[in-house]
Amino acid sequence: LKIVVPEGVSLQLKAYNGAPVTVEAGGDGKSIHIVTMENVERLGSPRINDPAIYAPSVAWSTWDRWAALQDAIMPRFDEAAGPGSGLTDILTERFRHEPSEAARARKVAELVNELTRSVHYDSRFWDFTPRPASRTYETAYGHSLDRAVLAATIFRMAGLKAEPVYVSSGPSGVDSDVPGLSRFGEIRVCVHTETFRAIYDPAAGELAEGPRAIFGRTAWKPASDDAPWSYPPPDAAASSYGISLTIEPGDDGGWKGTGYIDADGIFCPYADMAGLGGEARAAINRIAGSVLTGAEVTGYNPEIFEKTHIAAGFEFELKKAEPDYHGRRGYAIGNPHGGIAGVLPPDVHLYDEHRTSPVILPGGMTQRVSIRIKACEKSILHLPEPRTLENEAGTFSITVEKKDGWVTIDRKLTRAGGKIEPESWPHLRALLLEAEDQAGATLLMK
Secondary structure (H helix, E strand, O other), rough: OOOEEEOOOOEEEEOOOOOOOOEEEEEEEEEEEEEOOOOOOOOOOOOOOOOOOOOOOEEEEEEOOOHHHHHHHHHHHHOOOOOOOOHHHHHHHHHOOOOOOHHHHHHHHHHHHHHOOOOOOOHHHHHHOOOOHHHHHHHOOOHHHHHHHHHHHHHHHOOEEEEEEEEOOOOOOOOOHHHHOOEEEEEEEEEEEOOEEEEOOOOOOOOEHHHHHHEEEEEOOOOOOOEEHHHHHHHOOOEEEEEEEEEEEEEOOOOOEEEEEEEEHHHHOOOOOOOOOHEEEEHHHHHHHHHEOOOOOOOOOEEEEEEEEEEEEEEEEEEEOOOOOOOOOEEEEOOOOOOHHHHHOOOOOOOOEEHHHHEEEEEOEEEEEEEEEEHHHHHHEEEOOEEEEEEOOEEEEEEEEEOEEEEEHHHHHHHEEEOHHHHHHHHHHHHHHHHHHHHHHHEEEO
16 A cells, blocks of 8 residues: 655554554655555455454545544535425425424434435445435435435424434444544434434434444544544443243133343343334333243333333233144243344354454343243253353353242353454354254243
């Protein structure tokens, strides 16, 4: 890599992971910055979102500070996000009767999906030349930047503050010493008021309330941030997810029970539960059904309902399973929806016995599922076998306790966070395979 810098041009340049930099005088007041490497190993497999976190890489920029980059982005974005002729009158009626700021924001997200088709094309070619919102509206299609501008326009028309936000493509840091957008993914929109805050993803057309959308990543809002920042702070990056179910025979031959969910950090389901259309009950029903197949929630009540922490109790019913050829009734104990398996990076495949790229995790994680069943010992034909696997990537354990007519099954998975090197992948894979093993998640009853 050779960068020639004319006199008077400031260059921010940093190399990482063993890439050496040399500087030479080029004459006529120019300086030449050279990074040379030979026989560089190919990128590891599978490919991760941000290979610069471990492979030799260089970051360079002629922006001398983040404020200069901000000045190049915001005036053009705000100009493009100005309402076009007729846009206000046409769209205002669609959200003016929504009862809250959050409801208006959700309605705007629905409107953008209704009015435009998302074109999956890299919008970063147009970072400094966004298309006017009115033009995107007229053509009814747009890439992430187009839809971000249109969404910001309508959010502002709805009385909400809306500003662009850039989020790193993976759970890795962006060096604040080198202003630039290359380590960020597609543009998003931060929508907020004094009492409401959410991130709108124009590529997916989704509005995520709470900070889960940026958990473990680096973000930068050019309208208000002097430099990128990470969420959460490193000492607060651990997340926990606990769910317990208590089951006893019902009046109709089936089962009834109560449950409790307690989730925080990256597991917090606030974004799934917030809304005015039964979202909370639907989210808890998905969680209960994923832990015990066939469970149907009949009622719930939140104890803690915060953007970073949810705790709620609920009641559920479970139909009696159909017997198999031998008269056994099987019940499957699963991993909770939105748990550890749901937040793994997309490059993590359990069928890969080996990998040559690291696994980047947003922080330490603990997941616990507890099933407590009232049943006489004679009616239980099979229980999961107690086991414990502990290695450098974490711990997985199953415990079974029988006492006073109750059987309690505890499944707990704890994972270390940060970067898991390729040589440690077999340890992490072993934990995840244990957590998915059906032999440790099947209950057979008469």
